[in-house]
Amino acid sequence: MIVIDGLTKQFGPFTAVDRISFSVARGEVLGFLGPNGAGKSTTMKMITGFLAPSAGSARVCGHDVVASTLAAQRLIGYLPEGAPAYGDMTPRGFLTFIARVRRLSAAEAGKAVDRAVEATELSSVLDQPIDTLSKGFRRRVGLAQSILHNPPVLIMDEPTDGLDPNQKFEVRKLIGRMAAEKAIVISTHILEEVDAICTRALIIDHGQIVADGTPAALMARSRYHNAVSLTLGGQTTVATAEKLRSLPGIASIEVAPRGEETTFTLFPAQARESDTLLVDAVARLAREENWPVRALYGEPGRLDEVFRSLTRSDARPEEKDAA
Numbered sequence: 001m002i003v004i005d006g007l008t009k010q011f012g013p014f015t016a017v018d019r020i021s022f023s024v025a026r027g028e029v030l031g032f033l034g035p036n037g038a039g040k041s042t043t044m045k046m047i048t049g050f051l052a053p054s055a056g057s058a059r060v061c062g063h064d065v066v067a068s069t070l071a072a073q074r075l076i077g078y079l080p081e082g083a084p085a086y087g088d089m090t091p092r093g094f095l096t097f098i099a100r101v102r103r104l105s106a107a108e109a110g111k112a113v114d115r116a117v118e119a120t121e122l123s124s125v126l127d128q129p130i131d132t133l134s135k136g137f138r139r140r141v142g143l144a145q146s147i148l149h150n151p152p153v154l155i156m157d158e159p160t161d162g163l164d165p166n167q168k169f170e171v172r173k174l175i176g177r178m179a180a181e182k183a184i185v186i187s188t189h190i191l192e193e194v195d196a197i198c199t200r201a202l203i204i205d206h207g208q209i210v211a212d213g214t215p216a217a218l219m220a221r222s223r224y225h226n227a228v229s230l231t232l233g234g235q236t237t238v239a240t241a242e243k244l245r246s247l248p249g250i251a252s253i254e255v256a257p258r259g260e261e262t263t264f265t266l267f268p269a270q271a272r273e274s275d276t277l278l279v280d281a282v283a284r285l286a287r288e289e290n291w292p293v294r295a296l297y298g299e300p301g302r303l304d305e306v307f308r309s310l311t312r313s314d315a316r317p318e319e320k321d322a323a
């Protein structure tokens with residue numbers, strides 16, 4: 001439903017987005033990740049027809065966003081960064097105005113506003129000027145306008161920015177509910193969000209795509225993938241670490257004391273298909289030694305570590321390839 005090909009944006013001599021290509025199908029929730037200034041918002045503005053590309057193309061449901069901007073925009077819901085303009089309007093007035101801009105009939109507009117208000121839980125502030133609302137409510141007004149016309153494509157720039165944990169949870173649930181029938185792109189700095197709602201993640205750095213895969217595939221690139229984490233309560237000694245280190249197939253071990261507990265992370269000597277054998281061996285040893293086990297599990301990998309290894313601004317390309 002979204003096809004991006006060689007999309008590029010120059011601001012004078014500076015290349016903010018550098019020949020990126022990807023597609024998004026119905027049912028996908030693509031998480032767009034990258035450090036500040038990586039080019040996420042610029043890419044989203046180009047996909048939604050608000051910024052002209054310097055080169056390359058973006059097509060939405062077959063419509064080129066430059067050649068057929070309006071046709072493409074009809075099919076897109078766009079949540080830009082920050083809060084909606086028109087701060088002196090109330091959410092009701094603003095959403096009704098947007099419904100009119102979207103050319104919905106009066107009857108359709110009423111239903112669409114009701115639906116969007118319900119989905120984003122705005123009813124308690126419907127008649128209060130947007131400028132006087134909290135950041136979380138203002139963000140939700142933006143969300144409501146983006147889904148008002150029930151578009152098949154949603155482009156959301158940091159949809160949960162400024163929301164409290166409960167609101168974040170609700171917005172993620174809303175995105176999850178809409179996911180099956182839409183193609184959704186969200187940008188985010190919150191890595192747990194990627195794991196929670198994205199079917200695929202795309203990492204962008206200095207305007208270029210440096211990784212593209214499912215959250216699980218990205219986590220498999222982590223050095224923690226298939227490591228085993230063991231947390232013990234009470235006093236642990238050097239001897240405990242030595243006993244763990246002497247298990248067969250252990251390459252190295254990290255020890256992290258925290259309060260009354262210590263977490264040992266065991267890295268296997270060889271990348272394995274599965275970490276269950278190592279988990280079993282650690283569990284056996286812990287039983288034999290009568291250690292007070294608080295937690296024991298195989299690590300899926302850590303997205304934050306993969307993100308850092310791919311986007312360190314000082315990393316040379318060969319280091320990034322090796323990551």
Ligand SMILES: Nc1ncnc2c1ncn2[C@@H]1O[C@H](COP(=O)(O)OP(=O)(O)OP(=O)(O)O)[C@@H](O)[C@H]1O
Pocket residue numbers: 011016034035036037038039040041042043
């Ligand atoms: N209109 C503009 N003129 C000049 N440079 C711009 C313009 N818009 C963006 N840039 C630059 O392009 C780069 C990419 O910006 P962009 O806003 O797309 O990044 P981002 O990944 O969305 O960052 P953030 O996570 O901080 O929102 C930045 O270096 C930014 O300063």
